[in-house]
Amino acid sequence: MTRRTVRIAMNGVTGRMGYRQHLIRSVLAIREQGGLRLGDGTVLWPEPLLVGRRETALRELADRHGLDHWSTDLDTVLSDPAVEVYFDAQVTSARVPAVRRAIAAGKHVYCEKPTATSFEEALELARLAREAGVRNGVVQDKLFLPGLRKLRRLVDGGFFGRVLSVRGEFGYWVFEGDWQPAQRPSWNYRVRDGGGITVDMFPHWDYVLHELFGRVTSVQALSTTHVPRRWDEDGEPYEATADDAAYGIFQLASGAVAQFNSSWAVRVHRDELLELQVDGTHGSAVAGLRDCRVQHRSATPRPAWDPDGPPADRFRAQWQQVPDNEPGGFGNAFREQWEHFLRHVAADGPWSWDLLAGARGVQLAELGRRSSAEGRRLDVPELTR
Structure with a gap:
């Protein structure tokens, strides 16, 4: 049995949803169960790197959960070739520029919804990810x-x-x-x-x-x-x-x-x-x-x-x-989808909940408001x- 580490830049985990559902009940829960076993016997081991604006909050979270890696500099994190996945749970208004930078850096992208505040931007993210050839997904926990x-x-x-x-x-x-x-x-x-x-x-x-x-x-x-x-x-x-x-x-x-x-x-x-x-x-x-x-x-x-x-x-x-x-x-609904996405990153399972599916949701919200x-x-x- 071999273990493959997947380093995940997690942006926005100082917020309620990002912390409780995505960090604790998903990524850390997968680690507590011994990692994610793939079809070939490999064990996928998620390694979170906490990203955000508040240094004190990030340091406190890292210390609380015994994590070694955190940063307030997103560009430096995205330039690190060891980081494979970028996850975004920030406020919606901050999501589009961060996801754009992650795609440009060649990172696989997983993010909360809505993916953007406008359908045009949501569709652009789906297009950029497709053209860059990065694996991408949107949280559809329900x-x-x-x-x-x-x-x-x-x-x-x-x-x-x-x-x-x-x-x-x-x-x-x-x-x-x-x-x-x-x-x-x-x-x-x-x-x-x-x-x-x-x-x-x-x-x-x-x-x-x-x-x-x-x-x-x-x-x-x-x-x-x-x-x-x-x-x-x-x-x-x-x-x-x-x-x-x-x-x-x-x-x-x-x-x-x-x-x-x-x-x-x-x-x-x-x-x-x-x-x-x-x-x-x-x-x-x-x-x-x-x-x-x-x-x-x-x-x-x-x-x-x-x-x-x-x-x-x-x-x-x-x-x-x-x-x-x-x-x-x-199991926890968020963790279930995280496991599906990590398998998708490792080319070990099907996936349909991508940024285009996220754009479809933004389209419906925009049309609803109109x-x-x-x-x-x-x-x-x-x-x-």
């Missing part, structure tokens, strides 16, 4: 969640028959920051920094719909700012210029209709923060982050409408849980490779 993997199993098994509709509910209450600290950074609420829930979540809905149910062909959306005044990390008030809620209707190539409500100004009254209901001619399913429940047409009850009395049916009890059926259980501004439904052009 595809690897247990609930959505069970949903995919149902789709692949023909459970739904013809899919008629998909309805998604996502969100939670983000505190304003005055009397309780906000759970999201203030840049999320500033347009100039690439903030806004349409830009943040429509790329997710694009890849979920595209991978499970087919291509989005049109969008009609309404984006709004329900809470216009918030308080930042220093306790200072500011005006929110970005949308905190988006309501979208998407037509799919199959004829099915999808509707997603996304909000940082909603209180949760459902089992999970994300729930999808899929209705088909042969059956329906409700999937969350972890669980999935189904109701087949042969077991569909006949509800009775009676507004003058208490409900006779316990509707939730009429659904059946989809079993895990996963040997060893489900649809809201113009008050009309817009067609979504198909992107071809």
Whole structure:
């Protein structure tokens, strides 16, 4: 058995998502399990090199986790031939120039979404990566969640028959920051920094719909700012210029209709923060982050409408849980995709979640915002490779 070290420049891991999901629960978790075993018996060993602007924060993270390498100089890091992969989890507005430099340096690129604040720039990154011949990928973590993997199993098994509709509910209450600290950074609420829930979540809905149910062909959306005044990390008030809620209707190539409500100004009254209901001619399913429940047409009850009395049916009890059926259980969704990408870098596995797929998500977000501004439904052009 041989061990192959892959040095990864990780930019933006001082932020919440970059630190918890990508550094700790993905790259360091792969190391804790002894590396990633490839098909030929080689063990891939990820070696993170932390990159960022704040020297003190980087040093503290490196010391906390026993890491030897960190830097505030991205250009020096990218000039190092030992660095094979560049990962970006910075604020969206800083992503494009950094990814451009990484591609120009010949590094394989893996990054968070959205890949850019404009479709034009997102498409440019996909083109640059293709022309440079570097392997590239975009985080599409929700595809690897247990609930959505069970949903995919149902789709692949023909459970739904013809899919008629998909309805998604996502969100939670983000505190304003005055009397309780906000759970999201203030840049999320500033347009100039690439903030806004349409830009943040429509790329997710694009890849979920595209991978499970087919291509989005049109969008009609309404984006709004329900809470216009918030308080930042220093306790200072500011005006929110970005949308905190988006309501979208998407037509799919199959004829099915999808509707997603996304909000940082909603209180949760459902089992999970994300729930999808899929209705088909042969059956329906409700999937969350972890669980999935189904109701087949042969077991569909006949509800009775009676507004003058208490409900006779316990509707939730009429659904059946989809079993895990996963040997060893489900792993962390971010780590699962990291493992796929590292195999892709080592030419040891297939890969489809590239920068062009990321550009498709940015395209849908951009069209969603335009649809809201113009008050009309817009067609979504198909992107071809």
